[in-house]
Amino acid sequence: MAGAFSYESSELDWCEDNYRHSEHVVEYFNTISSFFFFIISPIMLYLMHPYAKERNLAIHMVWTMMIFVGLFSAYFHMTLSFVGQMLDELSILWVLAMGYAVWFPRRLFPSFIKDRSTFSNLVLVVTIISTLSSFVKPTANAYALNCFGLHMLYVLAVEMRCCTDQKALRLGKLSVALWVLAITCWISDRFGCSFWQRLNFCYLHGIWHILIVIAVAYGSTLIAYLDANYEIPYSLPGLQYWPCDKWAVGLPHIVLKGTTKTQKRC
Numbered sequence: 001m002a003g004a005f006s007y008e009s010s011e012l013d014w015c016e017d018n019y020r021h022s023e024h025v026v027e028y029f030n031t032i033s034s035f036f037f038f039i040i041s042p043i044m045l046y047l048m049h050p051y052a053k054e055r056n057l058a059i060h061m062v063w064t065m066m067i068f069v070g071l072f073s074a075y076f077h078m079t080l081s082f083v084g085q086m087l088d089e090l091s092i093l094w095v096l097a098m099g100y101a102v103w104f105p106r107r108l109f110p111s112f113i114k115d116r117s118t119f120s121n122l123v124l125v126v127t128i129i130s131t132l133s134s135f136v137k138p139t140a141n142a143y144a145l146n147c148f149g150l151h152m153l154y155v156l157a158v159e160m161r162c163c164t165d166q167k168a169l170r171l172g173k174l175s176v177a178l179w180v181l182a183i184t185c186w187i188s189d190r191f192g193c194s195f196w197q198r199l200n201f202c203y204l205h206g207i208w209h210i211l212i213v214i215a216v217a218y219g220s221t222l223i224a225y226l227d228a229n230y231e232i233p234y235s236l237p238g239l240q241y242w243p244c245d246k247w248a249v250g251l252p253h254i255v256l257k258g259t260t261k262t263q264k265r266c
Ligand SMILES: CCCCCCCC/C=C\CCCCCCCC(=O)N[C@@H](CO)[C@H](O)/C=C/CCCCCCCCCCCCC
Pocket: 062, 069, 073, 076, 088, 092, 095, 096, 099, 100, 103, 104, 105, 142, 143, 145, 146, 148, 149, 150, 152, 153, 155, 156, 175, 176, 179, 208, 209, 212, 215, 216, 219, 220, 223
């Protein structure tokens, strides 16, 4: 058991040279880049609050758990231990499950599912089974997680088919572009390491960390915006960018221009 905590007990080893910058941190840049999750997650929690308050406070679980993804990712790259790998992968699985439970469009539910709470229970059962099966062949977990990423892209594409809202379309294109860039870095680091070592540039996995957290911020805001239009249309949801809506770059969030629960009660 103690072996599972020991340095380099994971079968995974990313392209970055081990112990290059510190004798205590196996992959330095991969560890440092995981801290991006700590920067983006609290900002997203703050920006999502008006929408979550109106829709369901459980939505905050997604970005709260992303803080743990960052923590476990940093621990994994610092040690490359088996426990670090499992914590990193299982925390991603549970964030994805949370995202599906709160945002999966109601009209795409399987016909035998009546409401969101039954759907969430189904997601919970599937996630518990996946958690247990992740110990069978741990090296396959990352690929399975990326398949969920592909499924999310499919759900987004289905939802955007009839969309004419220019701001949402732009956000959709940006999310997909960021995801493509991120996954290219992840695959290149995994399978093209000897090439990158020859160029003395072994930082693609760290760049993946930065790109994927921004892709998730963009993609999840878009899904949340489509959800708000469907579930709380009276609140007149709109899309804006933080810190300044006029800038070409920034973090997207939902603004509610119509009535809200508190206003309705008055
Ligand atoms: C309708 C469903 C909506 C769900 C929205 C939920 C959003 C949260 C999704 C995912 C969190 C991703 C976190 C990535 C953490 C990276 C840590 C890491 O690098 N781990 C690696 C080892 O260090 C590991 O090998 C990585 C495994 C692959 C993880 C793949 C996750 C899928 C990401 C999907 C993101 C889609 C973005 C949206 C684009 C439109």
